[in-house]
Amino acid sequence: MDESRDLNRDDELFAEANRWFFRMQAEDATAAERAAFARWLAADPRHARVIGEIETLLGALQDPAKASHRAAQARQDLRSSPAGGGRRTMRWLAAGLAAALALFAYVQGPVQLARWNADLLTVAGERASRRLADGTTVELSSDTALKVEISETQRRITLLRGEAFFEVARDPRPLVIQTEAGEVRDIGTGFGVASAGAEVFVTVESGIVDVASRHGETARLTAGQRVAFDSAGIAPVTKADLDGDLAWRRGQVVFRQQRLADVVAILNRHRAGRIVIVNPWIRDLRVSGSFDIDRSASAIEALETVLGVSATRLSPYLVMLR
Known part of the structure; x- marks a missing residue:
């Protein structure tokens, strides 16, 4: 069996389920669309399974978001003086909230x-x-x-x-x-x-x-x-x-001293699922390199090696960078 073909099919299935899931959350979803979604679910047992995985991922985001905020607050507590502690804690609380929002932003996906x-x-x-x-x-x-x-x-x-x-x-x-x-x-x-x-x-x-x-x-x-x-x-x-x-026309993406946040945004366009930056202080790290679009895993490994960031893979479709 061709493993790469299976992986491509998994990505296509996840992307298809992703589109259905987000469309069904929309207030203007029509009765005809809901009926079509029901037919899609019934057409293959894998469809319901992947929709379930997407719903599970939403729940999985909550604990990492809280952990990111606790880590940020702990880092700042070590540096804070009594006079400025309250203000700094509020700033890190905002940073933790921003991290949480970044994590949940992936559920919006592309503009359906x-x-x-x-x-x-x-x-x-x-x-x-x-x-x-x-x-x-x-x-x-x-x-x-x-x-x-x-x-x-x-x-x-x-x-x-x-x-x-x-x-x-x-x-x-x-x-x-x-x-x-x-x-x-x-x-x-x-x-x-x-x-x-x-x-x-x-x-x-x-x-x-x-x-x-x-x-x-x-x-x-x-x-x-x-x-x-x-x-x-x-x-x-x-x-x-x-x-x-125009490197994407030959199946590559090229970065020259670009912010990690911008690099992740581009990589996310070329893969099913999401890479999410959890810790806000790594967003401005600079990245240079050339990566094959069809091998996003190698790009993530390169970011770990070159930048020293840590990648946590919650599933094949959700990777968190710290």
Whole structure:
């Protein structure tokens, strides 16, 4: 039996169960969706088992969160003076609460509504390539959702979440990539667009791209350039690191002196389940390295070795870093 294939299937099943679980918690879940969920549960005994594992993980988060706060408070008690002890304890209480919130944040998972509205999507750990009706090729990175609208007069793609690369077919109709922060307009090119919270990153491999923020600020990029923008404005255009910025297309992620918190956020997009930072004081540790997307376990082991952090694996899907 192919063990890697079994592991991939386990990840796919967990991601599928994850989507159902979170959708069923939504207040706007419809009767039709609940009926479809019931049919999904009945279709395979493993479905109910994995849903049960997700519910168990929620309970498993509570004790580690409390332990993290106790450790943080104990560390500070050793350093506190009588005069400043009360204020410092309150600060560490807030840090402990933040750690707990970080742990529970994993249950929110990706924005499920984005997935339900998408025409094209990938789950965590999956990459895909699709050819659109106009001939444009779209490569979707892990945990990505796109809405596609092609009419007689326009071509519009909304990046709901994640990251994609576009090889745009020549066509008199403009191709516009819509994001929450603004839009990217193609002028015959190959380029990547990535959404990271409120920020959007555009990397141009070939051709020309125009970027416009929601408040009207604009910038033009040519081959080998990169820019970041949000709803407030556009940062200066810089030289792109094409090998690093688009490494996901060849199945890798590359980090150069990036915060551990940012590294974990990226790794989480490429795996089923979650890596959670328990202790807030390790979030700003700097990470450099190149990792294979399909071998997230090796990335976690490297973080333990290089940074000296400790990884606790509560299940194949939940890893806590201390």
